[in-house]
Amino acid sequence: MENPAANITGTAPLIYFQWYDHAFFGFMLFLSTAIGIYFSITGANKKNITDEYFMGGKKMSVMPIAVSLVASHISSVSLMAVPADVYSFGAMYWLSTISIMVSAFATSYIFLPVFYELQLNSTYEYLMLRFNSSIRTMCSLFFILNILLFMGIVVYVPALAYSKATGLSVHYIIPAICAICTFYTTIGGLKTVVWTDTLQFSVTSTAVVVIFYLGVTKAGGFTNVFQTAWEGSRLHFDFDLDLTKRETVFAVLMHWFLSYTRMLSTSQECVLKFLSLPTLKKAQQSIFLFCFGIICVKSIIVITGLIMFTLYKDCDPLMSGSISKIDQLVPFYVADVASKVPGLTGLFLSGVFCTALSTLSAIMNALSATIYQDFVAKFLPKFAKQEQYTSITIKLLVVVMGVLITFLASLVGYLGPIQPLAISVASISAGSFFGLFTLGVLVPRANTKGAFSGVIISTLFVGWMFVGAQWYRSKDMIKNIPTHLSTEQCTFEVPVVENNSTILDAPTDIFFLYRVASYYYALTGCVVCIAVGIVVSLLTDHGGHVDKRLLSPLVHRWLPEDAGKDDYFSIDKANRIVTSLDLQNLQDANKNVSKV
Template identity: 30%
Template sequence: MNDIAGSFGKVNYAVVGVYLAVLVAMGLYFARREKTTDDFFLAGRRIPWWAAGLSIFGTQLSAITYLAMPARAYATDWTLLILNIGIFAIAPFVIYLYLPFFRRLNITTAYEYLEKRFHVSVRVFGSISFVAFQLGRMGIVVLLPALALSAVTGLNVFVCIALMGILSTVYTVLGGIEAVIWTDVVQAFVLIGGAFVALGIIIGDLDGGLGQFVSVAAENGKFNLAHLNWDWTSDALIVVIIGAVFTNSLVPYTTDQAVIQRYLTTPNERQAAKAIWLNAFLAIFAGALFLLVGTGLFVFYEANPQRLVSLEKTDQIFALFIARQMPDGLAGLVIAGVFAAAMSTIDSSMHSISTVVTTDFVRRFMPQLTESKYLLFARCLTIALGISGTVTAMLLARIEIKYLWDFFLGIMGLLGGTLAGLFMLGIFTQRVGTAHAWIGTVASLSILLYVKLATELNSLLYGAIGAITCFGVAFLASIITPTRTEHRAGLNIYNIPKAIN
């Protein structure tokens, strides 16, 4: 690893330092505008649709996508592209069936809807599930760029994790959601630009150029999009399609506060819808681009095996290429972009957790506090979350995980599937009450626990299993044991709330 570090150079370090300093300066600038929790959590609902869309894209992108998707394509093929296409199937449902509830009920967190539709206990469960998922996500998002930093500098990975955790925590405490969104916009352009540059360098280095790129990749099955079999433990086409619709689309876009919060920052519902569509197009475009980079890395190192060194994890392959093959300065900018993407996702996680805990617990159960105390609590909680995420990343670094991307999707499915089922019950049914919702929740969690511990089913299926079990069991329970349910206006598709903007 030392020869990798030796190729990074002072110029690249300087670029990394300057770039990160600019991001911190942006945080300082927007911090001056955060006077209330509405500013801190929703940016006063003044974010334009294109910035909100880029922010959703940037939050979902993260260092996980930027490093792990090329690594997956390098090691296997393009089957993951179908995962990104799933958002096109879900986007219309989100816009026409979910967005009206999130926008028109004057809520700050998605889980406030669960209390309005069911009971405060369901809201608390939703909030806790979200927080648990985000804490795990933060650990992974810190770990991946730390592995990249370790690969290009030779520093111990635990030192890198500590540096990343401290810097991202400081940055998050400085600014609210407005700072998070605008830094996401900058980082999205840097990351996509870096991927294009990497692809250009790869093709330019090959003796046969683009023709060699395509022929070698095709000969090795790198462009394969589907595995046509019925093996539910593999990346079979049916498994990936189900994962695309549920785990990779329905769960994050209908239950994840970090995403839903972006819907609430725009001036009106129409702009929020535009933001969702922009993100959908970018997700497919970027997914194809990052898989193309991974395929290019395979072709490049097939043609130049002497340039490939031993790596601790496959996820380091793109970082190796950046450090050793990109020109000075440009390599530093791309690596800085990786760190920035990680910071963007980390601060989104911290900020959304802070929003949920402050709104769903502190404000809900201690309504007598002043606005300034709620804001102070949110900032202090962010510091604690930064420490927690850093420690989680250090623990994950000790675990042998073949593909961090798959591990991340598994966590999302386990914790988000049941939650997706609850939102489906609330929006698409009238007869299901609180008791039925809890029966569905317990059944879903039990089935998911069994699937995780006793089977080898692909983790992409977890989201579908959780959502369908929760919805199906609860609805069946409402038929077998009907109860009188109070039907308040504006809480399901049969009486969608009137527009307020």
């Protein structure tokens, strides 16, 4: 078989847009805008603007919701970064598909029944009902700040690639694309988000599958790909329990279980989509369809990384100088395998951009719901809470979010090393907040003091671990170097590089917690939050009951027989419950207000 590395030249292949690439990309944006206009017209006369805008009138179908969930969880960062990571370090990421299956069951039978019965427009509203308004406000603010930072990166990555292909400046591309996405999300609400996600995901999946097929063919078939990956230690799974190793089976499984359970169970963008379905059973069906879809997509992404290893292991593009950083490996690969098919490289780049649009529209809808329910609605005068004013306020919030994301995305190019810092900061708080929701749903004795102490201490603790690790990484005292890569079969002269045949582990004299792998950050935050929350709650327990509707059905069997019937509520908490939950479902709670 012809050596794949022999075709590599000294410069990276480039993706250039032709007229048909521009036409296809423009048509995709036109259809997305048309969908927004259609649902704006058909939903204009609905009585309940909030339900219609945030939850599609609660009459959505299972399949579009499942596809939308898959689309919004496959970001441009995933398509570009994961295959490069698999190429460099191996397919351990593939274990995340096992974690997703477990997360689907945990979401369906632990968390979703609670949120579906409450029918809240904001997941953080649950924290107010379960604990108090201070915890709700704190978590909402963290969510907003983290998401805004992450979305700046998600938009910038494909904008940069599009800029390289067309010659246009990112400072023109980012505002134009964000403006279009903001427009159709603003006027159409959740229905537009779901159906544009479906459209855009079809583009993304088509591009990924075609490139995948061409890559497998060029690499000599699946047998050769997996054999080469095995010989190059890309399919070896490390079962070591050493917490300082970059990737182990336990670390990957736990990290992705927590990450996906948190996203599906408590993230605003996912919960709103589940609540848009008419029954709990249909919501659970959408979760398992999402699970199947995301496993397929992730498997293709991982195998793509193995294909690239088969093609380039003996003429590494980074070591040979064909690319300047590992993030450029996927565009290099696409241009290499698809250069002979007119329009295919443009289709792939359009697909990458579609992932950003899908994520962006879902996030803007979720952000507007969070800000309106948690911050704006309670300050509006009574006349401003009428449906027409509610609609205007919500849409203005989407516009503001679009402007902020545009501004942040335009700054990302100047931030350099801060890009991974923003993603890491988001992951630091993720474990703590998931621990907080777990306390609320599964621990009846957890109280406000315990919840507040748990989330604060866990976030500070993991933040301290991260800052210490980053300081040593900045000194190159902790770093990971890929193995089994060389330039031996390059057909051009390559620069002399240092031997990279071993992985440099962190010196043992560095404090242990600074050497802990980042995969354990979410687990550490979750465990510390729950442990501290339980201890503080037991020490400060006032002996009251929690309404059973705020707890998962899994723990109902351990509740007192009168839980949810004779609960004692303060006037403040009773008012919050009555105004936030369905009055008919809480008639028994109303009786107890008279006891105060």
